[in-house]
Amino acid sequence: MTKIYMDNASGNPIHPVIVEVITPFLKECLGNPSNLHQFGRVASDAIQVHRGHVADLINAKPNEIIFTSSGTEANNTALKGIAAAHKKKGNHIIASQIEHFSVLNPLKSLEKSGYEVTYLPVDKYGTVNPNDIRNAIKPTTIIVSIMYANGEIGTIEPIKEIGNITKEKGVIFHTDAVAAAGNIPVDVKECNIDAMSMSANQFGGLSGTGALYLREGVRILPFMEGGIQEGGRRAGTENIIGIIAMGKAAELAKSEMPQRMKKIQELRNQLKEGILKNINHVCVNGHPTNRLPGNLSLCIEYIEGESILLFLDMQGIAISSGSACTSRSLKASHVIMATGVDAALAQGTVLFSLGINNTADDVRFVLEKLPPIVERLRQMSPLYNQNK
């Protein structure tokens, strides 16, 4: 059966080179990296080398990288840990309405424990206005948390401008870069980022591994308490294999980034143009140009996203959908809604997220299979009037 994976926003396939790199470590007796014997040293040396690769990817120093179990843990650690360490200074946090749930839900819980959160709106492209951030900052503001890029609609936020504002105002700038890091160039120094969350499976590493970049000097209380791993900032024996995979994936992502971006963007554009040419009543979500290379988020009118997803799956094509029915909450995506898309239209949201494994044949296959599926569902839909 055909297998076409266009759901890279949910997680990437593991890069074949990574499999080769981690295999010898899986076969070897690895000690606990905290131990001084030779087995422990092998593990701690490997972690140090690969910590360096992750740091290099984003222009950070190795000691500024804290490995975590996921991007979600990195977001939780950053928001809760920095808020707790800066409680004396203030209790106000600024975020956008389109943050991932691993930012929004920790913020909700901080609100319950006495913090105040301002959720900034976005424009129709999903872009945060840096002036809104400037205007929202007050003496009690301690953190600004704006995602680097939105994995659902692809929009890249004006991170450099935001970093300039937070630096000038003396506020800590956290960015959830899970969708961005490893896929587009990210430079924490150039953008004055104080804390940044990343996830390995967004650029070819293993799921279950993430990292938090924390600029030297930024105070944080550990989210996970116990031993003194990760400089006392994240307890728990390190995920050695995951860290090695993340480091190697970071090294590859950095060296191959221009070619990868060019290839993926070309395929994405072919897919977009093909769909817009062959199917009417379709709109593209997110920013027209300032977007992640592999992201194609569409609203297909008169039909519902999950049905499209299921029919494509029967053809061997994997995508995701932002419709209410696909989510467990039975609500349409908060991201799509924040961009002002009509509620009914938002139900027809589908996301094609392309990656390095996709080919021009994949795009051709999708372009062949999608139009009849859309037509079939429209014929079934009471909202669709054929005369339109």
Place this chain on the structure above:
Amino acid sequence: MQYSPKVMDHFANPRNVGEIAGADGVGEVGNPACGDIMKMSLKIKDNVIVDVKFKTFGCGAAIATSSISTEMIKGKTLEDALKVTNKAVAEALDGLPPAKMHCSVLAEEAIEAAIDDYLKKTTGKGLEKKKAHKHDERHEH
């Protein structure tokens, strides 16, 4: 979340799709904000549903519950058709994931709305004891 093979069968090969020209009763329930709208049209002869067709905007479960409920009421008297519950619809599909149970409620309500429309047209008044609308309660708007 996984659908049963029966749900997937009714989703991929839905029965009785369409609209009946000159239908005797038509019911449309749900709303686009919830992500599903079901429109059911009936042809009724001597108090029996002789034909039924549906159109649905919605997820896999919404299409499957629409499809199977048309099969469940075809050939039934109005009284018997009204006895088809959302639970029976879900059971006929070998179960639905918990988050999708509301789709079966929608099917029950579509049947009821179509019969209500028929009664209004023929007798001037609709169903006496209309069941409470369960579907909308399940959503926050």
